[in-house]
Each structure stands twice: as structure tokens, then as C-alpha cells.
Amino acid sequence: MTGPTEFDLLELATPYALNAISDAERADIDRQVAVASTAVATAFGDEVRAVRETMAVVSAATATDPPARLRGAVLAAVHPGKARHSRWRTTLLAAAAAIAIGLAAFGAGIALRPTPKPTMAEQIMAAPDVRTVSGDVAGGTATVMFSRDMNAGVLVMNNVPPPAQGTVYQMWLVGDKGPPQSAGTMNTAAVTPSTTHMFNDLKHSSVLAFTVEPGNGSPQPTGQIFAKLSLT
Amino acid sequence: MTTAVLESLGYRSMTGPRPSSDLDALLRQVARGDADAFAALYDHTRSRVYGLVARVLRDSGYSEETTQEIYLEVWRNAEAYDSAKGSALSWLLTMAHRRAVDRVRSEQAAGQRESRYGAATVERSSDVVAESAISADERRRVAACLDGLTDTQRQCVEMAYYGGLTYAEVSQRLSANLSTIKSRMRDALRGLRNCLGAP
Numbered sequence: 001m002t003g004p005t006e007f008d009l010l011e012l013a014t015p016y017a018l019n020a021i022s023d024a025e026r027a028d029i030d031r032q033v034a035v036a037s038t039a040v041a042t043a044f045g046d047e048v049r050a051v052r053e054t055m056a057v058v059s060a061a062t063a064t065d066p067p068a069r070l071r072g073a074v075l076a077a078v079h080p081g082k083a084r085h086s087r088w089r090t091t092l093l094a095a096a097a098a099i100a101i102g103l104a105a106f107g108a109g110i111a112l113r114p115t116p117k118p119t120m121a122e123q124i125m126a127a128p129d130v131r132t133v134s135g136d137v138a139g140g141t142a143t144v145m146f147s148r149d150m151n152a153g154v155l156v157m158n159n160v161p162p163p164a165q166g167t168v169y170q171m172w173l174v175g176d177k178g179p180p181q182s183a184g185t186m187n188t189a190a191v192t193p194s195t196t197h198m199f200n201d202l203k204h205s206s207v208l209a210f211t212v213e214p215g216n217g218s219p220q221p222t223g224q225i226f227a228k229l230s231l232t
Numbered sequence: 233m234t235t236a237v238l239e240s241l242g243y244r245s246m247t248g249p250r251p252s253s254d255l256d257a258l259l260r261q262v263a264r265g266d267a268d269a270f271a272a273l274y275d276h277t278r279s280r281v282y283g284l285v286a287r288v289l290r291d292s293g294y295s296e297e298t299t300q301e302i303y304l305e306v307w308r309n310a311e312a313y314d315s316a317k318g319s320a321l322s323w324l325l326t327m328a329h330r331r332a333v334d335r336v337r338s339e340q341a342a343g344q345r346e347s348r349y350g351a352a353t354v355e356r357s358s359d360v361v362a363e364s365a366i367s368a369d370e371r372r373r374v375a376a377c378l379d380g381l382t383d384t385q386r387q388c389v390e391m392a393y394y395g396g397l398t399y400a401e402v403s404q405r406l407s408a409n410l411s412t413i414k415s416r417m418r419d420a421l422r423g424l425r426n427c428l429g430a431p
Contacts, residue, residue: 011411011414011415011418012414013418014414014417014418014421015392015398015399015414015417017326017421018389018392018393018417018421019326019329019330019333019393019396020392020393020397020398020399020402020417021398021399022398022400025398049317049318049322050421050425051421052318052322052325052326053318053319053322054421054424054425054428055322055325055326055329055393056319056321056322056325056326057374057428058374058377058378058424058428059280059283059284059321059325060280060366060370060371060374061371061374061375061378062280062283062284062286062287062394063279063280063283063366063371064279064282064283064286064287065278065279065282065283066278066279066282066286066295066296066299067292067296070278070282070296070299070300071274071275071278073296073300074274074299074300074303074304075267075270075271075274077300077303077304077307078267078270078304078307
């Protein structure tokens, strides 16, 4: 049975499909559809789809050729050479929630506006062997995207509290052979709600470890490892 | 003939068989990072996308910017397209329309643009020549279906879909109650759908 509330919801299918609603209404409608009975949700979806298909046909009525220069601008924004690998895309999507803020801070160049010269981060993400790992660091989240082929990685930290004044977070690449190699430091000022950090020379390291070190960092870890991410 | 035209547009019957369209295939190739497919997709759809955006934004600079953003989003998010949920063309134009409406609303919120719908306007379709993919016949047919709506129905579609107003804003401008406006919109769309030969 379709109750009064459900009837109200179905009445909104056309305005919804025409984008004739506010963002708040859209969010509210999405919530209602999510909890509606299957029959109502299906009816709503069918109506939205029918309206959108109809307006797609109606678009013939407003069709107008854009200026010719727009073609070059649109096509220049994509990189034929930048092969998009399904695995990295999937991996990236999985990490997207964790790194969304980081990407924004890191610069739209990574994902939003590919630049003619790919940045190192872009190259890492485009690498066929790119991998992503995430973990908790001091109550926040750290995500590392790395590529063995590129021998480099990007660390994105969200909501990780900064280290105490006079100390730094130091990252270490740890492998089976040899002592840990420093992968860089972040001081109090460097750690913001969203922090990104590039590192390279992964070699055969299998873990990215975090310690707190005095001053500007140490040649070898002196503090306890308080977080680590497995690079395997 | 009607069916053939709709199918050539990537329109899928909602109850009958669903012919796969060229645009669907192109979009799947774009999802795999095929830049040639992306160029072809642009060429096949640019006049519909730009025309719709320009109709909503009424400013060629904004329209070019927004069209660029739309195609960049297509390049980045083509894999989000699910052919089980509708045609490629409707996916593209829904996204394009949403972007144009978001833009016009933010411009209006910023007070940079005067409200253009103090008096309801019903404009004829542009006579600007569009890409050859859209035949004059097809344009006439769609225009005839728009003409077939009642004035009040057409006004609602104009104000909401092309003017970027919410149905609540349309109801205020027309001093009509909300359910009347919702009914007009629904009836307008049903009228168009029937006229266009959609099931």
C-alpha cells in the first residue's frame, strides 16, 4: 500500500529528476527513498529515469554548437598517454574517502585537473603497480599510495594531531636488510588536519613506521614506533 | 520512425528491448581511459550539452567553463555510468544539467546575476545550427511536442528546468500552491513522453 507519505515522495520524483529541488531537499528525498518500501523506491526510480530519458530527447530542442575552441580545451584536459589502470582506479576509489581532504589540500592537480606534466603524485597514482594502504596513526588516519616501479610513495594523513613542540614525527622505511631509512619528518607546523608527504627510495622496505623524534629528527629511530603501515 | 530516432539517440525503451547504443559503447571505452573515444563522445554530444548549459546559464563564458568541467567529470567518472540505470545520453545530460543549475544558483546566491524570471518567459528553440547528428526533423518534432504542452505546463518546465528554479520557487513566482506545481510538472513530462513516443 502507498501511504500518504509515500504518495508525497512519489510526487517529488519529477521535480527531483528535473533538479528542481534544493540540495537539502535532495538529501532528504534520497534518505526517504532509501528507507521506502521496494515498490515505492522502484516506482520513484522508474519515474526519475523516465523524466531524464525524456529530457535527454528534448535536448535536441536546445542543441547549439559550442565555439570550436572549446574542443581543444576539453581534449587537452585528458591525457591519452596516462593509461588509466583499472586496478589503481579501484584502489584509489577505496582510498578516496580517507584521502579526500588530503587530495584537496595537496592540489587539484592530482585528480581534478590533470596537468600536462604529471606531478610525482600523479605518476605514482597512474603507475600500473600502485598500491594503497591505510591505518590509524595517533587517532587519525594515514594512507599511503606507493609504487615500486616509481620507487616512491605519497603519504596522506587526515586528522592526525601534530607532535608536541620541539619534536617531529619521523617516518621510517623498514626492510629485512639494513637499518631503517628515514622517509622524512613532519614538525608541529607541518601537521595540519590534512597533511601530505612525498617519499622515495622505497627499495625493499616492507613497512613505513612512525616515531616521535626530538628536534628536527634523528639519523636512526630513538623513539618507540607508534604506528606502522605495511608496504606489501 | 519514432523508435528509430529515439534509439539512434541512445534512448532505451523502458519496457521493450534495450538496443545498445554507440554512446554507451563510447562511454565504456572512455571509462577505460580511451582518449579517442572521449573525443568521439565529445563530438557526438557537444551541441546537446553546450546548448543545454547555455540555455540555463545564458552566458557564453560561464557556459564554456561549465561545459569543460562537465566533460572533465565525464573523463574522470565514466566508470560510474551504469547502463542498467538509463542511457548514456541521459546520464551525461543529467550530470550536465545538474552542474549548470548548481552554477546558476551559486551565481544567483552571490547576487551576481539578476533573476531572469520575474515574468515567465517561453522561448522558442534556438535557430542556431546544431551538429548534423541532430536533424532538423528531429528538432522540429521535439519543438512540436513542447508546443503541445499547455502554457502553464510549459511555463513550469521553462522556469524549473531551464531557469534553475526549485519547484517551491516556481510556486512562489506563480502564486500557485506546491501540489499544483508538482502536478503541472508531472503532467508536462508525461505529455512530452507520450508525444515523443516513449513508453
